[in-house]
Amino acid sequence: MDSALIPNGVRRCSINKFMIALAIAGAVLLWGVYAMFLCWFKGLNQTNMNDYYGFALWIWADLAIIALGGGAFFTGFLRYIMGKDELKNIINYAVLIGFICYSSALLILAIDIGQPLRGWFIFWHANVHSMLTEVAFCLTCYFMVLTIEYIPLILENKQIDKVPFFHHLSHNMHSVMAVFAATGAFLSFFHQGSLGGVAGVLFGRPFAFREGLFIWPWTFFLFTWSAAAYGPCFTLMVTKITEMVTKKKLVKDNVVELLAKISGWMMATYIIAKIIDTYYWANVTAPSLGFNIMHFYSNNSFYGLWILFLEIILGGVVPAAILITEKGRKNSLARNTAFVLAVIGVCVNRWVMVLQVMAVPVMSFDTWALYYPSWQEVATTILPVAYGIILIMISYRYLPIFPQEPELNPVD
Amino acid sequence: MKIDRRSFLALGVGVVAGNALSPVPAILTDDIAIWTQNWPWVPVPEIGGSAYADTTCQLCPGGCGISVRKVEERGVKIEGKKDHPVNNGGICALGLSGLQLLYGPTRVKTPLKRAGKRGEGKWIKISWDQAISEVAGKLNDLRSQEKAHTVAGISGSSSGTMTEIFRRFLTAYGSANFFHTPSIQDTYRLVFEFMHGKKADPGFDIENADFILSFGSSLLEGWGPPVRMLKASKKWKDTATKIIQIEPRLSRTALKAERWIPVTPGTEAVLALSLCHVIIKEGLYNKDFLANSTFGFEDYKAKNGEIKKGFKQLVMDDYSPEAASKITGLDPAAIILLAREFAKASAPLAIFGKGQGILPGSLSEAMAIHALNALCGSINRKGGIFALDVLENKELSEVALDGIAEAGLKQHKLVETPHNSSGCLNQAFSAILKGNSVNALLVLEANPLYTLSDSKSVKDAFDRIPFIASFSSFMDETAQYADMILPNHIYLERIEDVPLSMGFPKTVIGLSKPVFKPQYSTKHAGDTILLISKELGGSIADSFPWKNYEACLQHVLSDKMDVLKKKGFWTATDSFPDFKNAFRTASAKFEFQTDSLSSDLVNVKIEGDETYPLVLIPYETIRLSTGYIANPPFLTKAVEDTILKGKDSFIEINPKTAQASGFSEADMVLLQTPKGQARVRVHLEEGIMPGIIALPRGLGHTAYDNYIADKGINVNQLIGPVNDPVSGLDTAWGIRAKLSKA
């Protein structure tokens, strides 16, 4: 029925099956949209946030999905700037995932602010000292870049491509893509960093606060680095999931292994830096402010040293070790496990840098405050997942996302 | 159409520039921003000329001077009045919230007549004419049936012209069943009656004392005039005055005290007498005063010729530190040390009255503590306790009576005690439950259904009263359970004299003035009573010859009115005769009244048996209003979440006691006493004696508004009255209790 829209040389499931899957994801999406409107019309009292938890699940989700979406800029950087040509076989998907992540992040921010209609004040009345201002500017610019990177992909749809205007537009955009990729990479290095800065500059919050270089706390660099390291893992994990769902091989192993290897080495260097940072913070920064490190990991019913272990060892050292060894990379089970661990690791890092920061008491007579999200927060956080799945489903069905697909899955 | 790179870029630039140059986005965003600043549901307060109007706060008996800031006709803030003798600029959190009562949803806005079942909350609005004629009609019927004595009245206050007018009305009508909400003032009056032989109110010169021994008085939680006491605490610190707080709980007073001495509650009198023992034994007492101005210190011969033990012998025999130690739980050495410190201070002062003094308390305990003051000569002298003449307006107490009234007044009263019984409110309700009939009850600014112990029995008694009328400005528990409400103006809308509450060392009267026009169709209760008496006619009407309440006030306080209107308060020139002339007892001396200090009287009883292993005590916090006035929203907002969380009250309990039963912080438990039970949460607190649990007063309202109703537990429903064997007043400072998992 929709075969005219499906790219040449590939096979897609029946339209019925497709529509049923779309309906399921759509239902979840609608649930999220309902929660979103509740938050907009009734206000943020729909959440379980409170005056101790000004930042909570949403900001975590934002930081996490932007870190995970980091696959787009870093793959782009590797392909266009560093000339890793093989990566052209996965760059489309990386861009699509990045686009989903960044558009979701912006949407969540629009729900998260108390006065959404004044959201633009952040640009108009910008405070140059604020990390959040930096985030807002870079995030928005980079989202535009991602849109520009995504458009030519849409234009490659069989039917759209038949229109001469779009055909030429697509061609032109492709030829300037390196410029955008470079811009994107530049912006990303900044905003990933600013997101790290958001927590790191909080000199009133010794759990988050880090010294640094010039105006940037160490978390600035750690965030950029971790996004570059972990983002590709997410791209690869989603690719693997897509392969499992479509029951097809979509990207050749050498491509996957190349990206995994680079990601692994990035992760290894990152985690060494992170360990040094943690060590320095625990032994110099925090004690200089009067805190023993155990202050941050005791006297409450949730946060303990386990979370540090989960983030750094299980979510950092282990996947890095797997991915930098050839044996680990080549073993698909080990490799995929590494992807999952890495995704968990970076998500835990972002969680810690948002929620644990809020949970830890600073005044000696203040108390720990724990928090669990309301269903409205959960629904609006799942909303982007549903939206992402839908966008991937549609894009995959109608656009030539995976250049190697026809070759790997010849239609007889 | 062919697009080359040039036209592609041109297109891009064109789109961006076109958008930016068009005014549409700018205007839209600007409009949006303005709209978010003018959400119609966020009020924009009107501006206008601002001015202050002074008056007297009546939200508690503290009598603070207040300045109300007004913007045009609206009141926007209440502040403490500078240079006022009571509060000099300071103000409490309740007083600050007064405007929330003025404009609040808890006001009764017009006369109401009950439509549904009692307490159901269904009312019909009626006119003032109808309200007054219905009440008068009802009262007239009872009078013609010779049932005048079955009409009772309750006033929230024991002094002031409003109370006097109310009592005068009942007397002229023919009923002696007039009651007021009791307090330690009633007990102190008896102390002075017995020991000084005169009608007096106590004045404590706490600012000039240098050693204050408080037997559980919540000096900083609303005892006496609250703001004056708080201010005094600064003075205490500046002058290094020693405050010793004897109390099982680390209250705010105990915190600010030099020493907190937890003793087994109920044994305070034993401690006081034991201190007397040490002081006498060591000869530390004021010998001149004892020798010349007291009677009953040494053994004496009674009228029947019998030789009676004097005070000295009594305390030497029965109250040695060792003996007292067993009862109070205090170390004998600590008792001796305390006695010496007290006696050697230059201006020692002992204070009686647990908590805020809402509870009249044990007469024997009060006398034991007063004896301690007497031993050290701390009576009627700087830094001591003064016996202030009771303020009474003679014009209002003498009434012309007709035959029916005379007959009615001769009838048996609901409560008969040898002394003034109008504070024995609990006994009045027990009498009703025992079958004494009350056919009509009038309530003025009192809320017995909430404030009296054993509130369930009070409600049962209410059910036996066919007609209840309330003059309340607020929909309080009693008003909600009434048959008719004739709402009074609130204190900010009316003129009224405010005699200063108990404890102030000078006689002061404040004046409330109408700072605002009445907000609703309310009427001054004084005027309402005048109108009812006019309607009743005859000698009743003749008793109230004034045009209205204000004329009456002007007449009664004529000599003070000018000063009152000008300064807002009037201060008496109190004089204290020397000890030769101060006492009006039979001996013309201070009398020790050893009969009232025998050990069976001194140990204050507590209800309940051993099946209840714990003791529940009520406590007061200044962030909860405990009386007729319920917490306004601001005050409730200031209540800690370890006292109230959601709808749950917390009990304070020592962690050791809790641990023994396996309870931890915030656990829901079932609290049972011989009088009732309630589900409460546990709050662990090191500042409370093991074995004691404490529940705050002021919660558990069922009426007023949604900001206070149905929050927490009313401790009065768990505690029963224990009548003092001599005064008949309620002495129940606690009750035995047990906790179990809920």
Place this chain on the structure above:
Amino acid sequence: MKQEQGHSKAKKFGMVIDLDLCTGCGSCMVACMAENNVPFKEDETDKLKSITWMRIFKFSNGKTYPETDVCYLPRPCQHCEGHGGHSPCVSVCPATATDYDAHTGIVSQIYTRCFGCRYCMGSCPYKARYFNWFDPVWPDGMEQYLSPDVSPRMRGVVEKCSFCYHRYQIAKDKAHYEGQTEIEEDAYQTACAQACPVKAITFGDLNNHSHAVSKLKNQPNAFRLLERLGTNTKVYYVSGREWVRRAGDNYLKAEWPKKTS
């Protein structure tokens, strides 16, 4: 250190709160609510969603019965100066909706500018900032007591103690009217300091040697909260009790008792 600004010196308004005097009575809390049109809800027992510009913390010396002792600590916004006006909150607000006023030392909050991102709340170690999670609702008729000097806030914005800035404006106007260049110490007092029955709160210009606060803050028992973080606050506390002073900041075991060098 003198900073001439036109005719008048730069001011640095601040407070000294005597914790040994404070009884925790709550007058300051309620005075602030009444002065500043702070809204209220039917249930205010969730203290993490309860707007109290002035909040009273309560903590103990950690000892058991009967050695236990308790301190009440009133906490308005500390009006942090940080380094050169970079208060924790001011430096992070992306929309410049909160600002450090170098003329007064007051950290302002501009409700109509704030878009509710709550970053400032996360930055404040004193938890002095409150978000309007709900629409403010006054029961019918009660909005009559709202003061025109302070605008009621809308849902979705952050608010906090302003040191009763409007009172400063009124005092300045009055002084100007009367031809004075400087306002008197008692012409500008905050609502909480004014209401406190024990006068535990003293307010004034820390830079002005004739103001009480400038002396009180130099008492040996004076301290500020979390000084080690570099927040450089303008609210000083005083207590003769060592454990209270220790609670004012965080110390490693070896660091207390403080070495007097």
